[in-house]
Amino acid sequence: MTGKGRKPKRAAQRTGAEADRIARAIREEILGGGYGAGDVLRQERLAEVYDASRMPVRDALRMLENQGLVVVEPNRGAVVAGLDPQELREIYEMRVALETLALRLAIPELTNRQLDEIAAVQDRAEAAGLAEFGSLNRVFHLGLYAPSGRPRLLAQIALLNDIADRYLRVTAAQLDYAGRSHREHRRLLDACRRRDTDAALACLHDHIADAGRSLFEVLSRRGAL
Amino acid sequence: MTGKGRKPKRAAQRTGAEADRIARAIREEILGGGYGAGDVLRQERLAEVYDASRMPVRDALRMLENQGLVVVEPNRGAVVAGLDPQELREIYEMRVALETLALRLAIPELTNRQLDEIAAVQDRAEAAGLAEFGSLNRVFHLGLYAPSGRPRLLAQIALLNDIADRYLRVTAAQLDYAGRSHREHRRLLDACRRRDTDAALACLHDHIADAGRSLFEVLSRRGAL
DNA sequence: ATAAATTAAATTGGATACAATATTTGGAGG
DNA sequence: CCTCCAAATATTGTATCCAATTTAATTTAT
Numbered sequence: 131m132t133g134k135g136r137k138p139k140r141a142a143q144r145t146g147a148e149a150d151r152i153a154r155a156i157r158e159e160i161l162g163g164g165y166g167a168g169d170v171l172r173q174e175r176l177a178e179v180y181d182a183s184r185m186p187v188r189d190a191l192r193m194l195e196n197q198g199l200v201v202v203e204p205n206r207g208a209v210v211a212g213l214d215p216q217e218l219r220e221i222y223e224m225r226v227a228l229e230t231l232a233l234r235l236a237i238p239e240l241t242n243r244q245l246d247e248i249a250a251v252q253d254r255a256e257a258a259g260l261a262e263f264g265s266l267n268r269v270f271h272l273g274l275y276a277p278s279g280r281p282r283l284l285a286q287i288a289l290l291n292d293i294a295d296r297y298l299r300v301t302a303a304q305l306d307y308a309g310r311s312h313r314e315h316r317r318l319l320d321a322c323r324r325r326d327t328d329a330a331l332a333c334l335h336d337h338i339a340d341a342g343r344s345l346f347e348v349l350s351r352r353g354a355l
Numbered sequence: 356m357t358g359k360g361r362k363p364k365r366a367a368q369r370t371g372a373e374a375d376r377i378a379r380a381i382r383e384e385i386l387g388g389g390y391g392a393g394d395v396l397r398q399e400r401l402a403e404v405y406d407a408s409r410m411p412v413r414d415a416l417r418m419l420e421n422q423g424l425v426v427v428e429p430n431r432g433a434v435v436a437g438l439d440p441q442e443l444r445e446i447y448e449m450r451v452a453l454e455t456l457a458l459r460l461a462i463p464e465l466t467n468r469q470l471d472e473i474a475a476v477q478d479r480a481e482a483a484g485l486a487e488f489g490s491l492n493r494v495f496h497l498g499l500y501a502p503s504g505r506p507r508l509l510a511q512i513a514l515l516n517d518i519a520d521r522y523l524r525v526t527a528a529q530l531d532y533a534g535r536s537h538r539e540h541r542r543l544l545d546a547c548r549r550r551d552t553d554a555a556l557a558c559l560h561d562h563i564a565d566a567g568r569s570l571f572e573v574l575s576r577r578g579a580l
Numbered sequence: 581a582t583a584a585a586t587t588a589a590a591t592t593g594g595a596t597a598c599a600a601t602a603t604t605t606g607g608a609g610g
Numbered sequence: 611c612c613t614c615c616a617a618a619t620a621t622t623g624t625a626t627c628c629a630a631t632t633t634a635a636t637t638t639a640t
Contacts, residue, residue, distance in 0.1 A: 146429035196421045204371035227452040
């Protein structure tokens with residue numbers, strides 16, 4: 131008898147969240163730079179690192195694939211998705227199209243109370259450091275669009291924002307960008323308060339498109355990856 | 356003794372394609388009406404029906420979830436997504452935004468040769484029956500946008516088209532719609548040939564938005580589900 | 581000596597059995 | 611009739627094994 135020595139793994143296993151937990155952890159590693167673009171993610175290793183079996187690991191990888199963070203090739207495994215300037219441009223083009231749509235639908239539903247809450251978020255964003263810039267920026271934008279009552283549209287926008295945030299982090303271009311972004315957010319809020327849809331849409335369009343262009347240039351100069 | 360009688364399953368098992376095969380099969384069932392909205396899809400049963408184990412079934416369900424055909428709730432399993440008029444409206448709003456973007460980017464790159472090929476697809480669409488309407492319609496639209504060179508945008512548009520097609524099938528409203536759709540496709544092609552971007556975008560906008568409105572009305576009258 | 585072919589190792593894909601947990605269901609009792 | 615508890619049902623996770631494919635290493639042939 132070989133015995134095999136099966137270890138009992140973890141004691142408590144809160145079911146229904148394993149894949150989610152693993153996906154979240156890997157996701158943080160990728161966004162934080164722990165896993166770099168092109169790194170291969172091996173199922174066995176991930177299972178060991180995150181103290182789980184291969185099944186939830188595979189679920190997690192499939193989730194991350196759908197978020198565009200990893201690419202799973204049949205019989206070849208999962209690799210961290212590369213950062214391609216072309217894709218970045220595409221992301222920002224789609225953001226312009228979808229976020230202006232969301233804002234257009236949201237403005238008629240926006241209450242002054244909601245605008246005050248979003249303004250408060252913007253206050254915090256301007257006071258906070260760069261570490262929180264990404265997440266507060268996300269809250270600002272999604273808060274503006276939420277009254278549109280379009281869950282699928284909002285989910286897609288959130289996804290694109292997350293991907294864009296990854297590009298933002300690697301370029302570390304937030305420094306030069308934060309000041310202008312804050313000014314544009316203020317102008318956007320003003321237009322929304324006046325219920326000036328055209329001005330708000332134009333402002334949002336330029337806000338996203340300009341950011342995309344700046345990032346595209348930085349990333350193109352720096353070479354891919 | 357119980358013996359268990361393990362059956363040898365299938366002989367050939369071309370790995371890496373099981374999940375895809377199962378997802379495709381379930382997908383056809385859902386689109387064809389075999390599985391109705393709200394039906395619960397049990398892993399064990401699916402594994403038995405499609406002669407596979409739970410692992411590829413789970414992968415398949417995850418794929419279908421990302422295509423919006425099923426909803427996977429933690430610890431509750433997967434259910435076929437319902438058909439909600441609100442969601443349909445959202446789908447068409449997103450289609451307008453993304454497809455006009457794609458066409459705008461594609462028109463400068465469109466060659467006459469490509470336009471001829473797309474016109475040939477339209478010829479076949481008008482000659483073919485309603486059974487092929489959905490797929491040829493899809494080829495027409497995606498063919499127009501392909502020269503944009505935006506893979507992620509095209510993938511998203513393809514996804515939205517597939518979902519829209521599901522709504523089209525259940526309403527069976529293609530009959531009244533086919534004639535007008537063909538006329539609008541012709542007008543759209545003419546505008547593209549003239550390289551009249553504004554006219555083409557306006558035409559495409561109305562083409563999609565009107566179709567969405569018609570479908571929305573039919574589906575709203577007929578009640579949800 | 582180098583290129584092609586073959587073999588070997590590593591890794592994913594899939595199957596099966598078992599354990600643990602969450603949800604649902606059907607009574608028993610108030 | 612409602613509430614609470616327990617059994618049944620189903621999902622989720624673990625462990626292990628096998629098959630198939632890819633990647634490398636080694637051998638063979640030119």
